[in-house]
Amino acid sequence: MSAPLLKVDGLTVETKTETGTHRIVDGVSFELQKGEILGLVGESGSGKTMACRALLRLLPSSRLSIPKGSVRLDGKEVMDLPEDQFRAIRGKRVGMIFQNPASHLDPVMRIGDQIAESVRFHHGGSKRAAEERTIELLQQVGIPDPKERSRAFPHEFSGGMRQRAMIALALACDPDILIADEPTTALDVTVQAQILRLLKELRDARGLSIIFITHDLGVVAQLCDSICVLYGGRVCEHGPKERLLAAPRHPYTAGLMGCQPAIGATGERLRTIPGYPPTVDAMPTGCRFHPRCGNEVAECSRRQPPLEAYEPDHVAACYNPVGETAALLAKESA
Amino acid sequence: MPARRRGLRRLTGHVPQPLMIGAGILIFFIVLAVGAPVIAPYDPIYQDISARLAPPSLVHPFGTDNFGRDILSRVIWSTRIDLQIAFLGVIFPFIIGTAAGTIAGYFGGLTDTLFMRLIDIVLAFPFLVLMLAIIAILGPGLASFYIAMALVGWVSYARLVRAQILVLKQSDFAMAAKSLGFSHWRIMFRHLLPNALIGSIVFAMSDAVLVLLNGAAISYLGLGVQPPTAEWGIMVAEGQAFISIAWWIATFPGLAIVLLAFGFSLLADGLGEKLGVRP
Amino acid sequence: MSEVTPLIETDDVVLHFPVSGGGALGLTRRAVKALNGVSLTVRPGETIGLVGESGSGKSTLGRALLGLETVTGGHIVFDGAAVTGGKRQELSKIRRETAMVFQDPLNALNPRLTAGEAIAEVLRVHKKVPKEKIADRVAELLQMVGLDPALSARRPQALSGGQCQRVGIARALAVEPKLIVADECVAALDVSIQGQIINLFLDLKEKMNLTLIFIAHDLAIVRRLCDRVAVMYLGRIVEEGPTEAVFSAPRHPYTAALIESIPEIDPTVSLPNAPMQGEPPSPLNLPPGCSFHPRCPYAEPQCSRDPPPTLRRRDDHGWACILDPGQLPPPQTATRLQNA
Numbered sequence: 037m038s039a040p041l042l043k044v045d046g047l048t049v050e051t052k053t054e055t056g057t058h059r060i061v062d063g064v065s066f067e068l069q070k071g072e073i074l075g076l077v078g079e080s081g082s083g084k085t086m087a088c089r090a091l092l093r094l095l096p097s098s099r100l101s102i103p104k105g106s107v108r109l110d111g112k113e114v115m116d117l118p119e120d121q122f123r124a125i126r127g128k129r130v131g132m133i134f135q136n137p138a139s140h141l142d143p144v145m146r147i148g149d150q151i152a153e154s155v156r157f158h159h160g161g162s163k164r165a166a167e168e169r170t171i172e173l174l175q176q177v178g179i180p181d182p183k184e185r186s187r188a189f190p191h192e193f194s195g196g197m198r199q200r201a202m203i204a205l206a207l208a209c210d211p212d213i214l215i216a217d218e219p220t221t222a223l224d225v226t227v228q229a230q231i232l233r234l235l236k237e238l239r240d241a242r243g244l245s246i247i248f249i250t251h252d253l254g255v256v257a258q259l260c261d262s263i264c265v266l267y268g269g270r271v272c273e274h275g276p277k278e279r280l281l282a283a284p285r286h287p288y289t290a291g292l293m294g295c296q297p298a299i300g301a302t303g304e305r306l307r308t309i310p311g312y313p314p315t316v317d318a319m320p321t322g323c324r325f326h327p328r329c330g331n332e333v334a335e336c337s338r339r340q341p342p343l344e345a346y347e348p349d350h351v352a353a354c355y356n357p358v359g360e361t362a363a364l365l366a367k368e369s370a
Numbered sequence: 371m372p373a374r375r376r377g378l379r380r381l382t383g384h385v386p387q388p389l390m391i392g393a394g395i396l397i398f399f400i401v402l403a404v405g406a407p408v409i410a411p412y413d414p415i416y417q418d419i420s421a422r423l424a425p426p427s428l429v430h431p432f433g434t435d436n437f438g439r440d441i442l443s444r445v446i447w448s449t450r451i452d453l454q455i456a457f458l459g460v461i462f463p464f465i466i467g468t469a470a471g472t473i474a475g476y477f478g479g480l481t482d483t484l485f486m487r488l489i490d491i492v493l494a495f496p497f498l499v500l501m502l503a504i505i506a507i508l509g510p511g512l513a514s515f516y517i518a519m520a521l522v523g524w525v526s527y528a529r530l531v532r533a534q535i536l537v538l539k540q541s542d543f544a545m546a547a548k549s550l551g552f553s554h555w556r557i558m559f560r561h562l563l564p565n566a567l568i569g570s571i572v573f574a575m576s577d578a579v580l581v582l583l584n585g586a587a588i589s590y591l592g593l594g595v596q597p598p599t600a601e602w603g604i605m606v607a608e609g610q611a612f613i614s615i616a617w618w619i620a621t622f623p624g625l626a627i628v629l630l631a632f633g634f635s636l637l638a639d640g641l642g643e644k645l646g647v648r649p
Numbered sequence: 650m651s652e653v654t655p656l657i658e659t660d661d662v663v664l665h666f667p668v669s670g671g672g673a674l675g676l677t678r679r680a681v682k683a684l685n686g687v688s689l690t691v692r693p694g695e696t697i698g699l700v701g702e703s704g705s706g707k708s709t710l711g712r713a714l715l716g717l718e719t720v721t722g723g724h725i726v727f728d729g730a731a732v733t734g735g736k737r738q739e740l741s742k743i744r745r746e747t748a749m750v751f752q753d754p755l756n757a758l759n760p761r762l763t764a765g766e767a768i769a770e771v772l773r774v775h776k777k778v779p780k781e782k783i784a785d786r787v788a789e790l791l792q793m794v795g796l797d798p799a800l801s802a803r804r805p806q807a808l809s810g811g812q813c814q815r816v817g818i819a820r821a822l823a824v825e826p827k828l829i830v831a832d833e834c835v836a837a838l839d840v841s842i843q844g845q846i847i848n849l850f851l852d853l854k855e856k857m858n859l860t861l862i863f864i865a866h867d868l869a870i871v872r873r874l875c876d877r878v879a880v881m882y883l884g885r886i887v888e889e890g891p892t893e894a895v896f897s898a899p900r901h902p903y904t905a906a907l908i909e910s911i912p913e914i915d916p917t918v919s920l921p922n923a924p925m926q927g928e929p930p931s932p933l934n935l936p937p938g939c940s941f942h943p944r945c946p947y948a949e950p951q952c953s954r955d956p957p958p959t960l961r962r963r964d965d966h967g968w969a970c971i972l973d974p975g976q977l978p979p980p981q982t983a984t985r986l987q988n989a
Contacts, residue, residue, distance in 0.1 A: 079839040079840065079841060080810075080839055194928045194931075195703070195928070196928045197928075224702035224703055224866070224928070224929065225702065225866065225868075225907065225910045225911060226702065226906060226907065226910045226924065226925050226928075227702075227928055228910065228912075229909075229910040229912075229920050229921065229924035229925070230924045230925075230926070232912070232920060233920065233922075233924055251839065251840060252840075252912065253840075253914050254911065254912035254913055254914050255912045257912065257913065257914045257915065257916045258912040258913070258916070258919060258920050259912075277916055278916055281914065281915075281916060291841065292840065292841065293914065295840050295841050295843070295844050296840070296869070296914050297843075297844075297847070297867070297869040297870045297872070297873045298869040298872075298911070298913065298914060301873075302872060302873060302874075302875070302876070302892050302893060303851065303873070304873065305844075305848045305851060306843070306844030306847050306848055306873060307844060308841060308842070308844035308845050308848065309841035312809045312811060312812075312842065313839060313841070313842075
């Protein structure tokens with residue numbers, strides 16, 4: 037396996053509140069290959085959004101800090117770069133799109149101008165060249181009549197169009213990695229299907245690597261190559277999509293899959309995971325998931341289970357994983 | 371943490387500094403007002419002719435005025451009146467304005483339009499001119515001042531509350547209350563208003579500063595408190611003639627006004643921060 | 650099919666919200682055409698799902714059914730009482746016998762009242778139980794929705810999203826309603842929590858023979874919870890019928906496209922290679938004829954010329970399209986789930 041494009045190791049984000057300092061992201065590690073679409077899955081409090089913002093050092097509040105963690109882009113450490121050098125990475129090597137495009141597009145600037153601004157900031161060049169590139173980008177993201185539409189303001193675009201415009205903006209400087217923070221959660225399901233298709237096409241055409249943050253396992257199953265499941269700020273499980281969905285190891289992953297409403301008949305009770313996701317100031321000791329876990333053993337409340345590799349590319353952090361007995365039996369009989 | 375201490379911590383919790391200092395200043399003045407008979411060294415209207423225009427000294431820490439009255443005692447006694455001005459001058463407009471704003475915002479339509487036009491009419495007149503006109507008709511004195519404040523000052527509260535009610539009317543819990551068959555009045559006063567009041571209360575603290583200054587200004591013009599009653603505004607007015615030879619007569623009451631106004635201002639900031647309202 | 654009196658019946662309901670003018674001088678009258686002729690029948694004890702995307706009008710319909718919005722045309726009748734243009738007693742009956750549950754659990758509760766106070770208020774206003782019994786009844790209702798009665802002393806900010814939503818349901822149940830309209834009430838909850846609320850509704854349906862109108866955009870949940878489903882597009886019902894029939898053999902192209910757009914958790918079932926283009930147009934500017942024709946892969950010239958198709962019915966399954974049943978290929982997902 038070639039060296040990963042992005043390697044995140046032990047990323048930690050802390051927040052200072054009235055009740056003390058708490059970890060929102062606690063030692064998250066994952067890798068991203070070139071051209072890979074990684075799904076970062078989690079519910080509220082999982083830390084998925086914060087981890088990605090920390091990657092780009094875009095933490096929204098001064099109460100948040102990154103006490104430790106390593107982020108290597110093409111093998112080179114970027115976390116300790118001074119701000120002016122880091123700015124060359126933001127936008128140029130790693131782009132980001134968000135859930136609500138309306139709040140991330142400047143409402144008083146024309147769409148075309150915003151994209152052209154980014155092009156000129158990172159690549160220099162003439163105004164004309166930037167405009168041409170802008171129209172090219174708008175075409176690539178599937179906006180009809182790009183020349184005309186580039187003169188429009190964000191509020192004149194519909195939800196799906198705005199999201200496409202935001203993708204164009206993020207791609208303006210040809211980044212290697214696109215971080216997509218729940219970009220389709222607020223869109224209608226038919227529009228979501230279009231955007232997911234667009235992202236797949238962009239990956240195929242440009243070799244773009246994508247980190248797709250979502251809580252929707254269905255979206256992940258359709259779009260992503262590999263899945264990383266987060267809970268309570270930590271990685272539970274990480275592996276290739278097919279294997280993870282067919283035979284999850286971590287009880288949380290299995291629980292999450294069981295909760296999907298699509299699996300079951302009308303009138304049948306839905307499966308749930310008892311209890312509630314923990315809040316940042318009331319994290320359980322040891323494994324974050326143990327109070328809600330059906331597989332709990334004594335060790336779970338004492339120490340955080342380490343990430344164990346079940347296959348070279350499939351890891352899970354659990355003392356008593358799902359299907360362990362079955363797997364053992366299968367190995368013995370082989 | 372033991373349960374009782376945890377409860378207290380939640381009560382005080384994260385108290386912003388402005389709130390503490392502002393509250394402290396207010397409490398200080400309240401203590402002065404309540405304890406005036408005990409704290410003030412002299413009778414405020416007692417004239418000691420032999421000690422006229424005496425500069426600050428150990429005997430008269432704030433000096434005396436041209437009638438030989440002790441400035442310190444007058445400042446202390448006047449706290450009662452000025453606190454009363456700040457309080458009553460805010461509370462009447464607050465009540466009237468809040469009620470008007472709630473009704474206008476909730477019912478909308480014609481009711482709202484009528485109120486808004488009425489507000490526009492009141493706002494068309496310069497504030498002080500209107501106040502003076504009303505006081506001139508009713509005759510000088512604090513009672514007239516309060517009536518004038520009530521008639522003129524309610525508009526700010528009405529607009530503030532109305533804006534809040536318009537927003538809250540759209541919230542789900544307002545629609546839930548409607549769907550549960552609650553009467554208009556119940557929805558207005560039990561559900562919408564308590565949530566709208568937070569902004570008004572913070573505003574009222576800032577308003578107290580202005581009311582205080584207004585009261586002082588009105589008294590300064592001779593239309594409020596009448597001599598020989600001690601009130602900071604009058605004292606500043608009376609001391610104005612002597613400013614070059616006896617600066618202490620106008621300065622100390624002036625400082626008292628500034629300090630109380632400052633206290634209210636900090637209280638407004640602190641409350642706003644604590645309750646999550648941007649003033 | 651037995652002739653049961655419907656609990657709630659709407660007939661050609663129209664709701665247009667006037668908005669400030671468009672055109673050069675801002676003088677042209679414009680309106681958000683939220684509902685454009687909706688006719689729906691709900692029988693007692695039924696759970697019906699109202700699904701649609703943005704601009705479909707499903708939330709507006711939910712509110713109109715409870716008399717919380719004034720309609721511009723058409724009739725709505727609830728258990729014999731007129732909701733539209735009804736007299737005071739009729740409206741009062743509706744308030745006493747219906748309740749609504751909202752999407753945003755925090756926003757749906759008065760932040761200044763504790764859970765117990767919010768529920769107790771309903772009991773008091775409707776005089777459901779004598780004063781001494783109120784506390785007991787509040788505890789009973791909280792237990793009914795799976796909450797510890799001790800939570801009645803907490804304000805919404807001290808409760809989780811799922812707990813707030815349950816309090817909202819307990820408040821609705823305090824009225825002892827015949828009909829509950831649930832407006833997107835699980836959309837704001839985590840997936841692992843959503844099931845708890847859906848299961849609660851399934852339990853209440855069994856225990857209380859509750860009639861439920863469940864407004865949602867998540868078709869998978871609707872499929873689990875509802876007996877019938879009505880699909881809305883730009884203020885009209887385009888398809889309506891028993892859930893299984895609609896999902897396995899949709900008769901309207903929009904329903905089919907909607908079902909195909911649901912991302913399946915089975916990675917072998919992929920999203921359509923050519924997802925439906927465009928987005929729902931704005932309710933300010935409805936396309937002529939059938940509102941769906943600009944996006945419809947089966948559109949004929951008559952679809953834009955003729956007035957919008959009315960709902961045709963066969964086997965209790967209605968659809969508003971010129972296509973006949975069987976002309977539409979069944980969605981990919983249907984076959985997979987049948988084999989499951």
